[in-house]
Amino acid sequence: MQEPITAQFKPITVAIDAMGGDLAPQAVITGALDAARGLPDIQVVLVGDEAIVRPLMAQGNPPANLTIRHASQVIDMCDAPSAAIRQKRDSSIAVGMRMVRDGEAHAFVSAGNSGAMMAAATLVLKLQPGIDRPAIAAPFPTKTGYLVMLDAGATMDCKPSNLLQFAHLGNAYARAVMERPLPRIGLLSVGEEPTKGDELTKDTHALLKTSGLNFVGNVEPKEMARGEVDVVVCDGFVGNLMLKAGEAYGSMPMELIKTTLSQTLLRRLAAALLRPAFREVKKQFDYSQYGGALLLGVNGIVVIGHGRSTHFAIENAIRLGARAAAHGLVAPVTSNGAPTDSRGAES
């Protein structure tokens, strides 16, 4: 174990996996260049094969706050997560995660194999004290902005105690990253009454009522769409399906409108007039503006990007990691692995 890091060490450093994502390395390098230029006070470190990364980075006229950390191996999308982490010890994901563990970076961002990211985070950073399973905290659009939903896919089978822990993690996230002083916590269910839902939900409802959190009760998707809560808690199977349903069905009316629109000349003209309005709406549903989702429950800040991340998404993922670090979302680890600050998981 390295020396303990402190919350005060400067500048904030974000490591980014240069090799992860469908459009890597080019989109990652462009996104990192943009982030480094836009955030001159932070340090951005591209983690990947120097022979590949350096020439691409050089073309972009890199600023001084963008550097490279060499990693000779790559975990690709078809690698089995746990095995890959054990076998490819010099992969960009393993190296980036160790940088967080060892205090060389405040946050690690990757749009690569998300299973490998979760395995590496759990193995290298370890779970926070009092947390039995990790959770992915994903931004979810509402009519007025966004909320955070967790778990969005890290833990498929949950117990009520896991969901209670997720509520605490989401509470800390909403306070630090979304800057909501008293986050409203909702439990995803099929009706508002505490008796509605499956056994897991009903048992969790009882735990949340006495949790000391600002628990507003069960919420259905319509309350989510209206933005009536800041944090929505559910198991990783349901959360991942909700995210995917939002993507698939949220974009469907737009696509249908476009098909219908192209049917007559008059409508095509009208559609041209409306193009800016369509663009504004599409933006609200565009994952890339959020950058990525945070993996919560581990001793460090880990951002999981969308596999199809563009350079714009990468830039925003780096910004998300930097923001979480600046607000002290996860307390820095001490040499015995305990948080030095109570603000992280349970505040």
Place this chain on the structure above:
Amino acid sequence: MQEPITAQFKPITVAIDAMGGDLAPQAVITGALDAARGLPDIQVVLVGDEAIVRPLMAQGNPPANLTIRHASQVIDMCDAPSAAIRQKRDSSIAVGMRMVRDGEAHAFVSAGNSGAMMAAATLVLKLQPGIDRPAIAAPFPTKTGYLVMLDAGATMDCKPSNLLQFAHLGNAYARAVMERPLPRIGLLSVGEEPTKGDELTKDTHALLKTSGLNFVGNVEPKEMARGEVDVVVCDGFVGNLMLKAGEAYGSMPMELIKTTLSQTLLRRLAAALLRPAFREVKKQFDYSQYGGALLLGVNGIVVIGHGRSTHFAIENAIRLGARAAAHGLVAPVTSNGAPTDSRGAES
């Protein structure tokens, strides 16, 4: 017990709960009038308080194939389902369900208390042999038409054997009601690989592979939206959330577009030109065109309508019940309660 009914008994008779739904009795009576006029070969029976129903029906100049069955009580939305069924033995829901049990109707339709409908169906009609839990089969829009998803909310906590039974019920539904000769059955999960999902999904995947059904594997919401399957199987908690997420998030871009559209005069003009296109799209997401969902797994045809059913939705719910009856979705019961025809649950 009455005499056994046969599949040949004519005409097809659909009983409809005159007292159920937010807009009852007026919307129900109007919908029943429209259905009776549009389907002169079937018999429609309004079940409810004759003193209330007859004058409203008389105003509509009823055709001969629309009649009334008196029921003196009403189960309202705040009644506890099981208790209400036992206590209000002359409620419209109890009377309508007994009409199906006793061979006086092929199908019963209600937009009232759906919990009471499920309780009454299970108590009065009983579960089909080989079925341990009922399932709601709900139509779900796709880019090209619709698929059927089950369970959409009848059974919150499922075992793999329940989901296997739902797959057989959905298969029979798709063959009879959707007229797909070899329905493609998908299992809702968070990835295509059999190893993806929660324990319930992984265990169910193994059962479906050897079920003899046309099982195409796991499907995610994007494959549902593309219409790549005819039947999607999941537990009632997840299915109900998917339905509600589709409603909440499917309509969100439309609402956002409308808000954005009204911002400038030019856009308002363009929007006026596009109104018909918006209307076409909205129709695809409108539950009322489907009429309702079938409760499967019981010895009879039961249609559960949306609480907010309009007369148009009621008319379509009656059509759905008649279509299911005409295609022999559920085998008629014999006096010992066993199906006389293997086509129902397991074909």
